Amino acid sequence: MPDAAPIHLSLPPIAYTANATAAEIADAIRQASQRGRIIIVTHLKPDGDAAGSALGLARAITLLSGNRGVTVWHGGPVPAWMSELHGQTPYELVDRARWEPGGGVDPVGVSLTVIVDTGSWTQLEHVQRWIDERASSCLIIDHHRQGEARLALRRYIDTSAAAACQMVAHVAAALLSTPINRLPVDVATPLYLGLATDTGWFRHSNVNGDVMRLAADLIESGANPSGLYQLVEQQDRLPRLKLLARAMDSLEIVNDGTIGVMTLTKRDFASAGATLNDSGGFVDFPALIASVRVVALLTETDDFATRQSLTKISMRSKSGKNAVDVNAVAGKFGGGGHFAAAGGRTALALTEAKQAVIEAIIQQMRVSQGQAS
Ligand SMILES: [Mn+2]
Structure with a gap:
């Protein structure tokens, strides 16, 4: 747990609901990308949706602002397929030790932190100190019912979304001013992965027409369903x-x-x-x-x-x-x-x-x- 109780959690709770749309989140990201670096974080032990939404968003921001504009921080362990999914797009592993002096966290020049696929304080243990110090410059993109609204000033929350990737797809499309079925393949691929894994490869009760239409759009953008299935589901070790x-x-x-x-x-x-x-x-x-x-x-x-x-x-x-x-x-x-x-x-x-x-x-x-x- 954190060294001291964070201020925002000792205040009366406020409802974990949306106060921003995908377009407004895209605007905030666009503006922040002109002022500095953007950090993307997600829950500990990232799954397909966490990893996919972080990576899809990171790549969309990179296309907007260049290579030094964005960094993904993950709290491990990460899945075996993570490095292959990421390819040339880097990510950093962080833990609480990184915030000690000499631990390697460099907060200089960061204008915005985006939290994806969670808003839960306990799932963000690896970056608690970071978020606690800058909730006013944090955004949340999440589809969970529970979370701490005070972690971020602006929140795009949609509990009807099957995956955070479904929401990031709309943010990415707004950022790049393109329809989802014309997203770059490098953006569409991790988003498809998150959509597929959070729906149990399109078998769970959260599948609806929007989910299947989005899947179709991402495939039209170049996502490879059978290749991603192999990458994620057929890589087990003994x-x-x-x-x-x-x-x-x-x-x-x-x-x-x-x-x-x-x-x-x-x-x-x-x-x-x-x-x-x-x-x-x-x-x-x-x-x-x-x-x-x-x-x-x-x-x-x-x-x-x-x-x-x-x-x-x-x-x-x-x-x-x-x-x-x-x-x-x-x-x-x-x-x-x-x-x-x-x-x-x-x-x-x-x-x-x-x-x-x-x-x-x-x-x-x-x-x-x-x-x-
Ligand atoms: Mn999810």
């Missing part, structure tokens, strides 16, 4: 599959078959030779069982900053009339996300956390049933 075997082995189906729960211990990671990053996507597997409505994956890990042991919770709900609001469940564990995909964390040890999560899901199922009837 330790990941060994870890998957352990997660599957831990799977328990409870509450009349409606809830699937998996657990991963630190020992599981060590035995498989896997890292935390290797468990991405595991939470989708138990949904293959017909009766399962909600899945939870509980992971034993250490807090990024304090190194204290905690249990990470990742949840998914199937869509349809039996859908369960896992965002509400995650809220009970200091987290959030989306209706059908959310996560949180607890100081409870794995076994107790498992019981608490199952109970919270059952409670939420009753709420959903009450609303349906």
